Amino acid sequence: PQWLNFVLATTDPVGPEWSRLRVHDQVAVIGSHELAFSRDEVAELAERSGKSLARDDIDQVVQATGGWPAAVRLTLVSGGTPLSASDADLTDYLETAVLSRLRPDLSDFVLRTTVCARLDERLAVALSGRPDAASVLRECVASGLFLEQFGAGEHVSYQWHSIFVRHCRDVLRRTRPGEWQRLNRIAAVELAATYPLEAVECAIRGGDRQAGFDIIADHWLELLLQSRTSALDDACARLTTAFGEDPEVLMVRACCRAMAGDSVTAALLFERAANRTPE
Numbered sequence: 601p602q603w604l605n606f607v608l609a610t611t612d613p614v615g616p617e618w619s620r621l622r623v624h625d626q627v628a629v630i631g632s633h634e635l636a637f638s639r640d641e642v643a644e645l646a647e648r649s650g651k652s653l654a655r656d657d658i659d660q661v662v663q664a665t666g667g668w669p670a671a672v673r674l675t676l677v678s679g680g681t682p683l684s685a686s687d688a689d690l691t692d693y694l695e696t697a698v699l700s701r702l703r704p705d706l707s708d709f710v711l712r713t714t715v716c717a718r719l720d721e722r723l724a725v726a727l728s729g730r731p732d733a734a735s736v737l738r739e740c741v742a743s744g745l746f747l748e749q750f751g752a753g754e755h756v757s758y759q760w761h762s763i764f765v766r767h768c769r770d771v772l773r774r775t776r777p778g779e780w781q782r783l784n785r786i787a788a789v790e791l792a793a794t795y796p797l798e799a800v801e802c803a804i805r806g807g808d809r810q811a812g813f814d815i816i817a818d819h820w821l822e823l824l825l826q827s828r829t830s831a832l833d834d835a836c837a838r839l840t841t842a843f844g845e846d847p848e849v850l851m852v853r854a855c856c857r858a859m860a861g862d863s864v865t866a867a868l869l870f871e872r873a874a875n876r877t878p879e
Contacts, residue, residue: 636667
């Protein structure tokens with residue numbers, strides 16, 4: 601009968617079998633974008649919760665959470681500071697209320713691919729080990745599972761929501777530390793040619809000393825020519841902190857400091873590089 605309405609709550613995507621009803625305006629799909637809190641709604645919730653937040657604080661909450669209601673609520677409960685005291689609670693919530701309710705294979709896919717916040721179909725295949733990774737990515741987008749799609753065809757790419765990535769990584773590190781390192785090593789290899797700085801970070805997380813140094817050795821000049829001196833210097837410093845000093849990395853840092861006008865530090869780094877024997 602015309603007066604009867606159904607409300608279906610699901611984590612599955614809305615498939616093509618609903619297309620006819622949608623065309624005739626007989627079905628409405630309410631997804632994550634519609635449910636996300638706007639800035640005004642965050643401000644109203646803060647006021648109802650007895651929290652006094654400045655405009656900048658509210659903007660920070662919206663930016664950090666993407667309007668995800670559970671994250672907004674936990675942030676306000678923790679005192680209004682994004683991703684502070686609510687970290688553990690939000691990780692537990694995501695693991696029990698989101699990941700555990702997905703199909704086991706989909707939950708595993710999410711944990712593997714969130715090792716990288718930004719990815720394409722090729723990287724998703726490498727991380728997940730699934731040849732059908734492209735279709736699973738589209739399923740995640742259609743399900744509103746904190747994944748955005750950019751572009752189309754050969755140029756399609758995907759971006760996980762930053763807060764979702766953060767807590768999925770916490771779950772994977774805690775439950776499967778060996779897999780966490782292995783997947784980061786895979787990501788370092790896959791990203792090296794196109795995103796060398798991200799690849800260095802993956803090598804550090806994966807504990808792959810040689811891969812990190814090799815990426816810097818292969819790509820430092822192009823990064824300098826792209827005026828990414830500061831980011832390159834920071835990556836080299838992080839590598840040194842994680843794995844100790846390497847003469848070639850010290851030399852690259854010396855170049856970075858010289859280009860930044862810091863001739864004193866550049867000279868010191870150059871001298872340390874010259875006095876070290878390659879391992």
